[in-house]
Amino acid sequence: MYGIMTTTFDIVYYVLLFFAIYFQVFFLVVFFEKRKDLHEELQPKLPFYPSVSFLIPCWNEEATIVSTIKSVLSVHYPKEKLHIFVIDDGSTDHTWSNAQKFSENTQVTLLKKENGGKHTALNYALQYVTSDLVVSFDADTKIVPNSLLYAVQYFIKDAELMALGGAVLIESPRTMAQMAQSVEYQMFSYTKRMLGFVGGVLVVPGAFSVFRREIFDKVGGYTRGHNLEDLELTFRIHDKGYKVNHCHTAIVTTKGPSSIRALFKQRLRWGYGFLSNVTDYKNTILNKKFGNFGLFTVPMSVFSYVIIVFVFFVSLYRISMFIADKVLQFSLVGFNNFSFNFDSFFISTSAMTLIGLTMYILIFISIFMGKHISKVEKTSLRALFSFLLLYSVLAPLWILRTLYNWTFSKRVAWR
Amino acid sequence: MSFKRYIIVFVITGVIFAFTFWLSNQLSEGKIREVRDLEDQIALNILSTETRYSLLENSSCEHVSANNTNDIGLNSELNDMVHRVKFMASQLGAEDEKVISLKKYYTLLQIKDYLLTKELYNRCGTHIVSILYLYQEGCAECVKQSIILDDLVNRYPEIRVYWIDKDLQTPALDTLLSILNVKSTPSIVIKNKVYDSLQTTVDIESYIPQIAAWKKAAEKKDADDVKKKNTLKNEAPTSATSDTTSFFR
Numbered sequence: 001m002y003g004i005m006t007t008t009f010d011i012v013y014y015v016l017l018f019f020a021i022y023f024q025v026f027f028l029v030v031f032f033e034k035r036k037d038l039h040e041e042l043q044p045k046l047p048f049y050p051s052v053s054f055l056i057p058c059w060n061e062e063a064t065i066v067s068t069i070k071s072v073l074s075v076h077y078p079k080e081k082l083h084i085f086v087i088d089d090g091s092t093d094h095t096w097s098n099a100q101k102f103s104e105n106t107q108v109t110l111l112k113k114e115n116g117g118k119h120t121a122l123n124y125a126l127q128y129v130t131s132d133l134v135v136s137f138d139a140d141t142k143i144v145p146n147s148l149l150y151a152v153q154y155f156i157k158d159a160e161l162m163a164l165g166g167a168v169l170i171e172s173p174r175t176m177a178q179m180a181q182s183v184e185y186q187m188f189s190y191t192k193r194m195l196g197f198v199g200g201v202l203v204v205p206g207a208f209s210v211f212r213r214e215i216f217d218k219v220g221g222y223t224r225g226h227n228l229e230d231l232e233l234t235f236r237i238h239d240k241g242y243k244v245n246h247c248h249t250a251i252v253t254t255k256g257p258s259s260i261r262a263l264f265k266q267r268l269r270w271g272y273g274f275l276s277n278v279t280d281y282k283n284t285i286l287n288k289k290f291g292n293f294g295l296f297t298v299p300m301s302v303f304s305y306v307i308i309v310f311v312f313f314v315s316l317y318r319i320s321m322f323i324a325d326k327v328l329q330f331s332l333v334g335f336n337n338f339s340f341n342f343d344s345f346f347i348s349t350s351a352m353t354l355i356g357l358t359m360y361i362l363i364f365i366s367i368f369m370g371k372h373i374s375k376v377e378k379t380s381l382r383a384l385f386s387f388l389l390l391y392s393v394l395a396p397l398w399i400l401r402t403l404y405n406w407t408f409s410k411r412v413a414w415r
Numbered sequence: 416m417s418f419k420r421y422i423i424v425f426v427i428t429g430v431i432f433a434f435t436f437w438l439s440n441q442l443s444e445g446k447i448r449e450v451r452d453l454e455d456q457i458a459l460n461i462l463s464t465e466t467r468y469s470l471l472e473n474s475s476c477e478h479v480s481a482n483n484t485n486d487i488g489l490n491s492e493l494n495d496m497v498h499r500v501k502f503m504a505s506q507l508g509a510e511d512e513k514v515i516s517l518k519k520y521y522t523l524l525q526i527k528d529y530l531l532t533k534e535l536y537n538r539c540g541t542h543i544v545s546i547l548y549l550y551q552e553g554c555a556e557c558v559k560q561s562i563i564l565d566d567l568v569n570r571y572p573e574i575r576v577y578w579i580d581k582d583l584q585t586p587a588l589d590t591l592l593s594i595l596n597v598k599s600t601p602s603i604v605i606k607n608k609v610y611d612s613l614q615t616t617v618d619i620e621s622y623i624p625q626i627a628a629w630k631k632a633a634e635k636k637d638a639d640d641v642k643k644k645n646t647l648k649n650e651a652p653t654s655a656t657s658d659t660t661s662f663f664r
Contacts, residue, residue, distance in 0.1 A: 014432075022428045029424050198420070295421075332559055333566035333616060345449065345499060349442035350506045354435045 010352070013314070017355050020307050023300050024362040030194040031369065037197070038373070040249050042149055050152060051131035052077065052210075054084045057121030058139035062094040069102055071142040076149055084108045085125040090115025095139075118206070119222035119229040126221055129213060136230065137252075138207040142171065144251045151210045151250040162215040162242040163234065164250070165192060165204030169374060171253035176386045177263045181256040183387035186370030189248045193373055196246035200292035202301060204244060206230035208252040215242060228273030235281045238293045248373045260390070264398055271402030278302060305399050312396030446503060447513050453496050454520045461527050468534070493528065494568055496521055497578045509552055519585050525577040526587055532575065544623055545575040547604035549597050551582055556613045560601035563616055571629060 031038075054072050058065055065086070072084055084107055088096045102108040113124055122136065133155060137143075147166060154164050167189040170182035195201045204211075206229065219240050225232025237244055257263040278285070278301075284294040285302075367387070371379060500521060504514045532543045548564055550557035564576050579588065581600055595604060602611040605622045620626045 018428060018432060021431060022424060025428050025431070026420075026424045029420060029427065033420075328559065329562050329566075332562050345446060346502055348506060349439055349446070351436050351439040354439050355432070358431060358435055 012310070013352060014355070016307050016310050017359060019303060020359055021355075021362060023304070024359075024366060026296065027191055027194045027366070027369075030197050034194075034197045038193070038248075040150060040153070042146060043153065046149070046152065046156060048156070049078050049081045050133050050155065051081045052083070052133045052135060052148065052152070053125075053129045053131040053213075054082070054135045054137050055087065055122055055125045055129070056084060056137045056139050057087045057089055057118050057125070058091065058095055059089045059115065059118075059121075060091045060093045060095060061139035062091070062098050064140040065095050066098050066101060068137075068139050068141060069099070069108065072137065073105070073107060074145060075143055075147070076145045077152075079107060081131075082107060082148075083131060085128065086110050087121040087125050088112045089118065089121040117224060119224050122229070123221040126216055132213060134211045134213050134216070136206050136209045136211070138254065141168075141207050141252050141254045143208065144253070147208070147250040147252060148210075151247050154245060154247055155210070155212065158243065158245070160243045161245055162212050162218075163204045163237050163244045164210045165196075165201060165234075165244075165246040166208035166210070166250035166252055167192075167246075167248045167374060168205050168207045169251055169253050170256045173256075173383065175258045176390060177260045178256050178258055179380070179383040179386040180390040181263070183367060183370070183383050184391070185256075186374040186376060187366055188370070189246075190366065190370040190373045192246040193248045195292070195297055196244075198292040198296070199243065199245075200295075200297040201234065201244045201246050202293075202297050203228075203231045203234045204246070207254055208250065210250075218242065226273040226276035227269055228277060231273060232277050232280075235277055235284070238290055239281055239284060241290075244293075251374070260394070264394060267394075267398040268402055268405065271398060272405055274301070275402065275406050305403070308396050308399055309403075312400075315392075443503070443507060446499075446506075447517070450496060450499050450503065450517055451520075453492065453499070454517065454524065457492055457496065457521075457524050461524060461531065464531060465527075468531075491572060493521070493525060494576065515583070518580060518583055522579055522583055522585060523587055525579065526591060528575070529577050542625065543575065544571075544573060544625055545577065545605075546619070547577050547579065547595075549579050549581045549592075549600055549602045549604075551580065551600040554600050557601045560603070560613055563614070563619070564603075567616060567619060571626060573625075573629070574623075 056065075056068060056072070061068075069084060069086065072082075075082065084102075086099050086102075086108065088099065088111065090113065096110075096112060099110055103110060109128065111125060111128075113121065126134070133152070135148075151164055151166060155161055167185075169185050169189070170178055173179040173182040192201055209230065215237060219233075219236050219242070222229045223232055234244060257266050278298060281298075284290040285298050287294040367384065371377075500514065500517045503517065504511070507514055529545060529547060532545050535541045535543065546564065546567075548560070550561065561578075564578075568574055568576055579591075581588075581592065581597070595609060597604075597609060597611070599611050601613060602609055603614055603619075604610075605619070608622075610618075610622075
């Protein structure tokens with residue numbers, strides 16, 4: 001009986017790790033294929049400059065709204081082609097009054113409405129938009145001056161492109177949570193760029209995405225999308241067969257949740273929203289019609305949950321066995337200053353251990369690729385350590401909690 | 416929609432897997448070879464000791480002392496080897512035939528060493544503390560007994576513990592078991608007396624009077640060390656104070 005159990009466990013372990021390694025290898029193979037296309041030249045003068053409207057929905061963002069608007073206004077782009085719509089979604093603080101600073105600015109339109117949620121704010125502004133391109137932008141985000149130009153180049157090069165995600169990075173990470181996120185977001189830019197090459201981008205982030213305005217006529221405006229309106233829209237665009245890409249050189253920065261608790265809550269929202277949207281669009285899963293989005297991205301993202309949970313339980317089991325051994329030892333013979341003769345003989349070299357090690361190596365490679373793509377030279381060891389430590393403990397926990405919430409359909413608090 | 420990329424990635428992942436399995440196999444083989452070499456070395460030592468005894472028929476005792484480990488087989492090496500084989504069992508599985516073959520080998524070596532120490536006592540009256548320990552896989556009390564014995568060997572390296580897996584299929588072991596009349600596990604045998612229930616450290620120390628003597632000697636040594644340290648301390652300050660007074664002059 002025990003033998004059968006361990007064999008089943010072994011098989012499950014190897015199968016799951018096979019998939020985990022498969023996913024990492026997939027990204028590396030795409031990188032290898034498309035490495036020459038990664039280099040982007042910023043042309044000194046574009047053949048033409050499409051008109052662009054930034055939509056900045058805000059709810060109680062009095063602290064950051066002014067600097068955000070300033071940041072967008074200082075973007076490198078012909079002023080007459082750039083317009084900003086600020087939508088106050090029923091803020092109860094000084095967001096509206098702070099924004100008045102720009103009331104005389106011809107590039108800025110200030111809109112106010114009753115609170116209804118981010119998607120309603122975006123749709124409200126969309127009715128006023130007449131420009132070629134629309135940019136969804138968050139009120140606590142800062143844009144790097146050339147980012148818009150890099151993004152626009154994509155639209156000029158590819159007439160069929162409908163949605164483009166920008167690279168969101170963490171600005172000056174200070175807390176452990178922020179440092180961990182900075183490493184994670186860099187990795188995201190890498191995986192998203194690779195997915196972009198094969199038409200499988202999972203989500204163009206609401207913090208900074210550029211759309212061709214006509215796409216909203218073709219697929220409709222924003223919906224609540226289980227509190228992830230950017231994810232839902234991306235899914236819908238894929239579902240209707242339009243092109244989505246990611247631009248790793250169109251960089252914006254945000255602070256990200258500073259406390260571990262806030263980060264955890266954010267990920268619960270993301271997880272729950274993700275599973276809900278996947279269920280809505282389950283017709284895309286493993287469906288050839290939806291290209292690599294349906295064949296790879298969605299199944300991979302869902303399956304990754306399974307892998308992470310499994311690995312977590314295995315680690316937990318091993319750690320508890322280790323602790324149980326030590327406790328038994330202590331109860332029988334007390335604390336002995338046993339000389340730690342470190343003998344390399346006793347390092348496990350079983351196939352399981354080595355495959356686990358391979359996975360770790362691939363994760364490190366992924367982190368490195370993230371840094372390479374986001375053009376980060378300094379490798380902060382603290383950030384790396386924070387990422388590995390925090391996420392190896394937190395990620396399984398928020399996934400488990402998400403699955404629990406999902407199973408019992410609890411609605412997750414918005415903020 | 417080309418599936419070519421998916422196939423390429425599948426092949427690469429397959430190669431990575433195959434390589435890791437191969438590497439793991441190679442490393443395990445290397446470790447098994449290492450342990451086998453160790454066992455051969457120990458066998459050689461035991462053989463050499465036996466030969467010496469047969470050569471020095473009557474006058475052997477003055478040439479032999481219990482503290483001379485070179486003469487009586489390698490004590491700590493035997494224990495060390497037991498641990499290595501245990502580790503290999505955890506990596507490859509207890510049913511692995513290579514592991515079982517290693518176990519049989521060292522079991523025989525241990526029995527030989529045990530017999531040697533008995534003969535030494537009979538001929539020369541040399542006291543070597545030896546504990547014959549019989550265990551079985553999957554016996555919960557044995558896990559506890561193993562921990563206790565491991566700790567004992569760590570504390571008193573002069574004690575020899577012989578780890579015998581009662582389930583091992585080998586004739587010499589069967590003979591030994593029938594002679595000792597061991598029924599259950601864990602069982603330990605000290606000075607021909609069989610204790611067939613879990614024995615704590617305190618229990619075992621009571622069966623072996625030498626341990627008390629060792630403890631006393633160790634305590635005396637510690638006391639002497641402390642005395643030495645104190646005498647050094649008492650001499651030091653005078654020179655220090657003279658230095659400081661000259662500094663502040």
